[in-house]
Amino acid sequence: MRIIVSAALAAAFMFPGLAASQEPPAATQQEAAPAVQPEERRPAPPGANVLEAIVHRDTLFNGPFVSVTNAQPNLNLGWDARSIRVRSGEWQICTARNYAGRCTTITRDQPTLNPQFRTILSMRPTGAFGTGVGQSLRGASAEFFPAPLRDGQRIQCEGGSSSNCARQAANQFCRSVGWVVARTQTTETVSGRVYVADVLCARSIT
Known part of the structure; x- marks a missing residue:
């Protein structure tokens, strides 16, 4: 009996791993991190100096698209x-070229356009939120801009208050917003700077 006990003690001394069983490490449970939701692509806030509308062929902003950043x-x-x-x-x-036909104004995303506005042949910024071409009064054959804008800023007449400078700047402005010619225009002086004002854009001079 003494020999058996001595042998057992020797084995325990030489092979300690056999003497005591090692418990497996406790399984650690790691909570799954919550999925990160993609950030919604929202319109830029007013004053961000960004002007853009993206026209998509398909509903819900899918399919081919065209980015519009100025009057078209x-x-x-x-x-x-x-x-x-x-x-x-x-x-x-x-729905027609040169901002004619049936028109409407949009200020937010349109995931599904009204069927009557699916044929878009022209579009432009209205001047709201400090961007665009300025407020206007549109008729059947002309459009009046009391304070026309270019990229949200008043159009300065670099040549002073001369009629030639105002006429040239007004004609350029009218062509940029889809009209042919400026029928009438004048200048306005604000804080020592001369700006083009009261521009009547039309399809012809008469």
Whole structure:
């Protein structure tokens, strides 16, 4: 009996791993991190100096798209629009070229366009939120801009208050927003700076 006990003690001394069983490490449970939701792509806030509307062929902002950043009297998409994402500003969309036909103003994303506005042939910023071409009064054959804007800023007449300077700047402005010519215009002096004012854009001089 003494020999057996001695042998057992020797084995325990030489092979300690056999003497005491090691418990497996406790399994650690790691909580799954919550999925990160993609941030919604919202329009830029007013004053961000960003002007953009994205026109998509399909609903819910899918399919081919065209980014519009200024007035487009002839949009020429090549397909009917189904949705528009408004990144910033306020936009007028029209069913005919040169901002004619049926028009409406949008200020937020349109995931599904009204069927009567799916054929968009022209669009432009209205001047809201400090961007665009300025407020206007539009008629059937002309449009009046009391304080026309370029990229949200008053148009300065670099040549002073001369009529030639005002006429040239007004004509350039009218062509940029889809009209042919400025029928009348004047200048306005604000804090020593001369700006183009009271511009009447039309399709012809008469």
